[in-house]
Amino acid sequence: MSFPPRYTIEPQTRRPRRRAEESRRQIVDAAVDQIADAGFHGMSIAEVAAASGISQSGLLHHFPSKAALLAAVLERHEHDDNEFLFGDGSTPLGWAAFDALVSLAARNSTRPEWVAVFVRVSAEATEADHPAHDWLKRHYSSTSSWLVEAIEDGVRLGSMHPDMPARLVSGNTIGLLDGIQQQWLVNPKGIDMVAHVREHVHLLKSRWALPASA
Amino acid sequence: MSFPPRYTIEPQTRRPRRRAEESRRQIVDAAVDQIADAGFHGMSIAEVAAASGISQSGLLHHFPSKAALLAAVLERHEHDDNEFLFGDGSTPLGWAAFDALVSLAARNSTRPEWVAVFVRVSAEATEADHPAHDWLKRHYSSTSSWLVEAIEDGVRLGSMHPDMPARLVSGNTIGLLDGIQQQWLVNPKGIDMVAHVREHVHLLKSRWALPASA
DNA sequence: GTCTATACCTCGATAGAC
């Protein structure tokens, strides 16, 4: 029979909460790389597990399914982008919104994995029963209405011409951004994403910008 | 011992050549549908075989591998597009090239499966060891240089401004086309591809067109 | 929270009869 000592140094369980978050972070990191290389269809949770130093079942403990893992990846992507575009809490208005997209292109030039993730998942998720289909629809509609509102504000503020076709311009701008990213992935050395996007914004300004009036 | 009859009606072997071509056509048709739905990664030759009324091994007799089947699909796609753009043997010059792209968008509006095939395969083939990677690189470089040449001709003919940045404009136009097709797949009712592409071409003309001089 | 073991499926491709 043994009594516990009066004063014990509790093993302290090494902050399990903290460890869990660390594991999740590593897993998402590895998933980003895999999706960037092979798309969601092409990614395997076994390989992601191996790359993040955990067993396949260990991974599934944190993310109960492949789709759940994808959701975590997309959530981080969206969070990062929003942080970048609206980090200071303010929403760019008028031409500032288009200038912000040029900055976004510049930032994306430094993160090819994320560009690849976005390009691949967007294309796959076009399918109606893809696990990211709803995400894609939300992404398009929110990005598009953000740009449309920026244009409406620009018109209201007098920096943009009232005849500017907001929906067409916003769809075209988003499409161009997506399309250029794809070309850049195929040929990173040969394509200057920033120059392309900037040229497009110049073109829009040359057609629709009004002289700043007070 | 038996002699062959003097006059025989040869069994005629039911034109095996003809049958083979018919089988191949059906298989490619089914593959187009499958790739349109699930991409190349997501397509399975077993399902394609089932959909085209042949066994899996029967399919592999005509196309020895999955990659070979994809190649056949892409070949038909490219052949159809070239037929449409250069059907009469002439190459559109100057603004006619951009107008031809508007027509192409109109035609694509009637062929969602082909748009889906293109969007998915393009995104997948961005990966360096994808079986369609070389095809994609060739596609981009040939489309791009066609447009660049059309612009150079336009400048030479005096219908386009010499300051028009040919490479940027051509990359942007191709990118916009690709990006709009993707948006259209997600929301066919809400996106008018032709209107978007036409607006872009209008924009370019408003900036770079020169008054026709004799 | 992480592991091993495994169930169960689908895939691409081959072998060989007809």
Added chain:
DNA sequence: GTCTATCGAGGTATAGAC
């Protein structure tokens, strides 16, 4: 030219010990 049968690999997910 088309079939059945089968191989071997690789996929997601679950069960249960530690």
